[in-house]
Amino acid sequence: MPAAFTKGIQRTMACEPAHADELKKKYGILATPEDRERTVAENNKESMQVSQAITSVARELLTEIQRSIDFYVSQNPDKTITKVLLSGGSCYLKDINSYLAHELKIPVERFNPFKGIVGGEMVPEEMAQYFAIAVGLGMRRERDNEG
Numbered sequence: 001m002p003a004a005f006t007k008g009i010q011r012t013m014a015c016e017p018a019h020a021d022e023l024k025k026k027y028g029i030l031a032t033p034e035d036r037e038r039t040v041a042e043n044n045k046e047s048m049q050v051s052q053a054i055t056s057v058a059r060e061l062l063t064e065i066q067r068s069i070d071f072y073v074s075q076n077p078d079k080t081i082t083k084v085l086l087s088g089g090s091c092y093l094k095d096i097n098s099y100l101a102h103e104l105k106i107p108v109e110r111f112n113p114f115k116g117i118v119g120g121e122m123v124p125e126e127m128a129q130y131f132a133i134a135v136g137l138g139m140r141r142e143r144d145n146e147g
Helices: 002-013 017-027 033-041 045-075 096-104 125-138
Strands: 084-086 108-110
Touching: 002 017, 002 045, 017 045, 033 045, 045 096, 084 096, 096 108
Parallel strands: 084 108
Antiparallel strands: none
């Protein structure tokens, strides 16, 4: 998704990939109607354009998350989803967790695979998401996938 967000900005703003990436990091997505109203009041057109470009890609992500939730609930009618955990590079897009929480109507948090692991607090938060698979594999035990 990080590349998709950057490409969306690049198309919308007609700029180079490096500049689109800078804009993505600077502005992120306007997560709520209040954020959008404030940005309009400030007449920050660049922020609005960047957010619109990101929002079109984020809607695709939102659709996939909602589809997964719907499938899970249909297969487990006695279970409820209490929160969504984000991982990967896109989870650090400014306000993406707020946007998704607002749209899904459930809490959305960044996943930290080191949470609850002794010494995990030493790993910088912005780096932790790169180790999700490694930490998961490191925590496996022999016969984890049996019966």
